[in-house]
Amino acid sequence: MDLQFLGATGTVTGSRYLLHRGTHRVLVDCGMFQGIKRLRERNRAPFLIAPDTLHTVVLTHAHIDHSGWLPALVRQGFNGPVYCTPGTQALCEILLRDAAKLQEEDAEYANRKGFSKHHPAEPLYTLEDAEKALTLLRPVQWNEHRNIDGMKVSFRPAGHIIGASSVYVATETGTLAFSGDVGRQVDPVMHPPAPLAACDWLVTESTYGDRLHPDVDYMSVLADTITATAKRGGVTVMPAFAVGRAQMLLHLLVQLRNAGRIPDIPIVLDSPMASKATQVLLKFPEEHSLDRAACDALANKVDHIDSVEESKALARRHDPMVIVSASGMATGGRVLHHLKRLLPEPRNQVIFVGYQAPGTRGDTLVRGTPVVKMHGEYVSVRAPVINIDALSAHADQDELLTWLATAPKAPRQVFITHGEPEASDALRLQIKDRLGWRCFTPEPMEKVALK
Secondary structure, X not given: OEEEEOOOOOOOXXXXXXXXXXXXXXXXXXXXXXOOHHHHHHHHOOOOOOHHHOOEEEOOOOOHHHHOOHHHHHHOOOOOOEEEOHHHXXXXXXXXXXXXXXXXXXHHHHHHHOOOOOOOOOOOOOHHHHHHHHOOEEEOOOOOOEEEOOEEEEEEEOOOOOOOEEEEEEEOOEEXXXXXXXXXXXXXXXXXXXXXXXXXXXXXXXXXXXXXOOOOOHHHHHHHHHHHHHHOOOOEEEEOOOOOHHHHHHHHHHHHXXXXXXXXXXXXXXXXXXXXXXXXXXXXXXXXXXXXXXXXHHHHOOEEEOOHHHHHHHHOOOOOOEEEEOOOOOOOOOHHHHHHHHOOOOOOEEEEOOOOOOOOHHHHHHOOOOEEEEOOEEEEOOOOEEEOHHHOOOOEHHHHHHHHOOOOOOOOEEEEEOOOHHHHHHHHHHHHHHHOOOEEOOOOOOEEEOO
């Protein structure tokens, strides 16, 4: 069996791994590239092989950098089964439709405003492509072994978000495991990842491979920052991934308001996708730690904004509030409209939570840029911007090593991916020094033989 690294090498996005076993070809993850232009351009490139010769796709979880290119693959001719957990299927039904809709809307907006370099601007894929992709999803229960092209594939919980899994592919020559995105050992919402099962080869993420999450009282940081903003008459806007981080933030914000640690101001979720993802969270109570009261609060103690008209009406308000809106790295979505309005005013506040990929607006803002470009316009940044990294959904270096150490035996080889070069190499050295495992960081498009 051969393993080829088509994405998530030297970067945290575009997760794609191609397995060759005889005449069979299986793609593990089908993620979209995000961030700087040279990465985004890879989304437009033809697939390495003819998509109609690809037999199967397996998804670790639903985040766009792991599933978001699936409709494009279908658009190019893929028509095979896509295996994933039930939670991933439920979230993909939200995320892929929303991604297609946003791309269609962004292309239409760019054509109407005339700021695209391409004439006409075209979406990477359409809603029709996304709907076709969704018909290919085949749910597999936790720890169930599914025979796929002569390989036994199974899924184990990885924490992170609902449905997120580590994938195990067993053949007569050995077992290959894919970590997916590994969740935190202690998270306000999600359970910790299941222990790493025995495997001969492991592909592991390294998003935070070179750093530790700060040991800060994030509840106090949130409380103090939001309270200070409200006192000066400002609005706090929190860009957040619609799946996972938005629900966690809402949970924390409701707790703070109930305890009187922030003023009794509106907590607003302006993201139809995040509202739908909240409903998915409630349907999988065994995968998270929220009790019934906390779940009810997410639905009833938060103002959910659905329509475009409601979102525009929200933008006309000037009273203190907290707005949670997607996307988490400010790469698109409704949060851009709020940022355009709120950033020029010093009384307002922007709070990011978690990793900001290089080249994204979130990264640019967190680094302290005085101006940021949105929708073809330059916007002054006068509102303070902070990032609470302690609220990331990704395991940090120590947590990754803790998870790896749960393996009952050392793998023959560890492949370190899904990280910036410095992060991947730092994790490589830590695994070598602390665990004594053989590991290396593959290059883009590199192919290795698993024997």
